[in-house]
Amino acid sequence: MQYVSTRGRAPIARFSDILLSGLASDGGLYVPEAYPRVTATELDTWRSLSYPELASAVIQKFVDDIGAQELATLTSAIYTAARFGNARGDSNAADITPLRWLEPGLALLELSNGPTLAFKDLAMQLLGGLFERTLAERGEHLNVVGATSGDTGSAAEYAMRGRPSINVFMLSPKGRMSAFQRAQMYSLDDANIFNIEVDGVFDQCQDIVKAIAADLEFKQRYRIGSVNSINWGRVVAQVVYYFKGYLAATQSSEQTVSFAVPSGNFGNILSGWVAKQMGLPIARLVLATNENDVLDEFFRSGRYRVRSHGETHITSSPSMDIAKASNFERFIFDIIDRDPELLREFWWELDTRGEFHLGGTPIWPIVGASGLVSGRSTHTDRVRTIRTTYERHGIVVDPHTADGIKVALEHIDRDVPMICLETALPAKFSETIIEAIGAAPERPSAYAGLEARAQRFEPMDADSERIKSFIAQHAVGS
Numbered sequence: 001m002q003y004v005s006t007r008g009r010a011p012i013a014r015f016s017d018i019l020l021s022g023l024a025s026d027g028g029l030y031v032p033e034a035y036p037r038v039t040a041t042e043l044d045t046w047r048s049l050s051y052p053e054l055a056s057a058v059i060q061k062f063v064d065d066i067g068a069q070e071l072a073t074l075t076s077a078i079y080t081a082a083r084f085g086n087a088r089g090d091s092n093a094a095d096i097t098p099l100r101w102l103e104p105g106l107a108l109l110e111l112s113n114g115p116t117l118a119f120k121d122l123a124m125q126l127l128g129g130l131f132e133r134t135l136a137e138r139g140e141h142l143n144v145v146g147a148t149s150g151d152t153g154s155a156a157e158y159a160m161r162g163r164p165s166i167n168v169f170m171l172s173p174k175g176r177m178s179a180f181q182r183a184q185m186y187s188l189d190d191a192n193i194f195n196i197e198v199d200g201v202f203d204q205c206q207d208i209v210k211a212i213a214a215d216l217e218f219k220q221r222y223r224i225g226s227v228n229s230i231n232w233g234r235v236v237a238q239v240v241y242y243f244k245g246y247l248a249a250t251q252s253s254e255q256t257v258s259f260a261v262p263s264g265n266f267g268n269i270l271s272g273w274v275a276k277q278m279g280l281p282i283a284r285l286v287l288a289t290n291e292n293d294v295l296d297e298f299f300r301s302g303r304y305r306v307r308s309h310g311e312t313h314i315t316s317s318p319s320m321d322i323a324k325a326s327n328f329e330r331f332i333f334d335i336i337d338r339d340p341e342l343l344r345e346f347w348w349e350l351d352t353r354g355e356f357h358l359g360g361t362p363i364w365p366i367v368g369a370s371g372l373v374s375g376r377s378t379h380t381d382r383v384r385t386i387r388t389t390y391e392r393h394g395i396v397v398d399p400h401t402a403d404g405i406k407v408a409l410e411h412i413d414r415d416v417p418m419i420c421l422e423t424a425l426p427a428k429f430s431e432t433i434i435e436a437i438g439a440a441p442e443r444p445s446a447y448a449g450l451e452a453r454a455q456r457f458e459p460m461d462a463d464s465e466r467i468k469s470f471i472a473q474h475a476v477g478s
C-alpha cells in the first residue's frame, strides 16, 4: 500500500512514514493510492470476529510495513474491556463499541467508553501503540504537537502519557472547553505532557500547528509529529467501527445501513466514506453540524466557505466548533477523481478568496451521488433532542451525539437502519445536560472529584514563534 499526497507534489510514502508526520511536504494530505476492497463474502467471514480481530483485519489492508501478527498483537493489547468498558460498566464491555437499539431502525453506536469518554480514544489509543513500536524500530523520538478544542487533546494525552520516546505539546483555546475537559487534560502530571493554553480560539491553535508543520526545518530538527484528525492512522482506526456497527446491525451483507455523524473537522465521517469506498454497504452518511455550519452549507449548496475566527460560534457542542474542516480535502480529492491539479486550484481559491463553489459545475452531481447528506442543529435543537431521547428511550446522550440524532431523524429512511454515532459521554458536558433534563449526568467513578485536582499548564499568546521556542526548549531527543 503506497500513499500519495492530494496535492500531487510530495514523495510517495508508506504507512509508517505518514503515521509519524502530519501534512505532506506539498501542504496536501496523504491518502492511499487506491482504497482496498472488501467483498461481501469476506464481510460475512468478519461477522464472527471480536473487535480487536476485526481491527487488525481492516487495518492490515492499509498497512504493508507492519507484520500481520504484530498488528494483531497490538490491537488485542489496545482494544480490551478493561480499557474500553469501564465507563458505563455495561455487561457487553468486550464489544468495545456496543450497538444499542433505541427503537427498530434507529440505533446508537457507543464509541465513548474509553479512558477520556469520547470516540477519539478508539483511534488515539491505537496510535499511541503504533507510534511507540515504530519509534522503537527506528531508534527515534517524537514531539507530538496538536491543537484541541477539548476531546482530541485529552485523548492524545491519555494515549501518549508515560511513553518515554514521545513528548506531547497540546494547544488548547483559553476559556473554550468545559470544566471537565479542561480538568481532564490539565490535571495530568506526566513529565512528557505539556499543556499550552492559548489566548485565542481553536482555529488559531490549529493554524499555529499548521505553521509549525509547514516549517520543514523546524519539523525535522525537532521530530515534530501530529495526532490531529488529519493523521491517517486515526482515520484508518476509525474505519473499524463503521464495519463493527454495520455487522452488529445486520444479519447479511446484502443489507445496507446509514450512519449519522456529528462532525467538525470531517475526520470521523471521512472514515465512514473510506469504509463505503472499500465496499461496506452504506446507504447514507448523514453529516451533522452545529451552528458552525460550514459543511452543511457545502452539502446543501456546493459552496465551501471557510469562516473567520470572529465568525466561529462558541456552542454547547464545542468539539464541533470549527471554521474549516481539515480533512475535507481528502473527500474532495476523491470527488474530483483524484486530480491533484484541480485540487490545488480549489485550495488556491480557498486561500485567496476564502471559498470555492461547486454548485452548478459538473462536479456537483458527483457530490449528490456520494451518499453524503447534511443538516444543522442549534442549541435549542440539541437541548430538545437530549430531553426527548431521555424521555423516549431512557438514555442520556451528550450534546454532540444529540446534534447527530437531530439530523439523523431528518434523513431517516423506513427501510434502512440508521446508526447514530455516540461521540462522547454526557458526563463531559453537565451544564447542557442539566439544562435539558434538570439533572446532572452520571459520572464514571474514576472521574470523581476531577475538577478539584491540581492543574498544570502554560498560558501563552497565539504567537507561533513563542510557541515554537517553548517546544524547542522542551523537546524530547534533541
Ligand SMILES: *Cc1c(COP(=O)(O)O)cnc(C)c1O
Pocket (backbone or CB within 6 Å): 118, 119, 120, 151, 152, 229, 262, 263, 264, 265, 266, 267, 268, 269, 319, 320, 400, 401, 423, 424
Ligand atoms: C471531535 C469530536 C467531534 C467531531 O469529529 P470530527 O472527526 O472532527 O468531525 C464530534 N463530537 C465529539 C464529541 C468530538 O470529540
